[in-house]
Amino acid sequence: MTSSFNQFRELTWVDLTLWAGKKIVSDGKECYQRKEVREISLTKTGGILAWVDAEELFATLVEYDDGELYSECTCHPVENTCMHSIAVIIEFIVHLKKKLEIPEAKSNDRRFYLL
Numbered sequence: 176m177t178s179s180f181n182q183f184r185e186l187t188w189v190d191l192t193l194w195a196g197k198k199i200v201s202d203g204k205e206c207y208q209r210k211e212v213r214e215i216s217l218t219k220t221g222g223i224l225a226w227v228d229a230e231e232l233f234a235t236l237v238e239y240d241d242g243e244l245y246s247e248c249t250c251h252p253v254e255n256t257c258m259h260s261i262a263v264i265i266e267f268i269v270h271l272k273k274k275l276e277i278p279e280a281k282s283n284d285r286r287f288y289l290l
């Protein structure tokens with residue numbers, strides 16, 4: 176889990192832009208700034224699970240799979256990823272920087288069933 180923490184911590188805007196594209200990153204930044212990310216939590220495999228309360232409530236999961244960023248979201252993005260995932264990543268990095276505690280998601284967390 177520690178290694179995935181470090182992978183997230185070392186992410187740069189350039190990395191995010193290469194992964195998601197400029198538009199999604201800038202939309203994700205705005206989504207983060209509107210404080211739409213709720214109940215951020217960790218999965219057992221070092222992923223990040225959150226609700227994003229945007230135009231509707233989305234469940235979002237971001238993790239590293241074989242060293243590559245990977246996301247799932249109930250907005251069913253047509254692209255590689257979506258702005259909700261970017262907002263969740265930013266929220267997570269801010270939590271790490273502020274040393275805020277992030278709870279572990281329960282195995283029966285509703286979001287696992289939605290994704």
Ligand SMILES: [Zn+2]
Nearest residue numbers: 248250257259
């Ligand atoms: Zn989404």
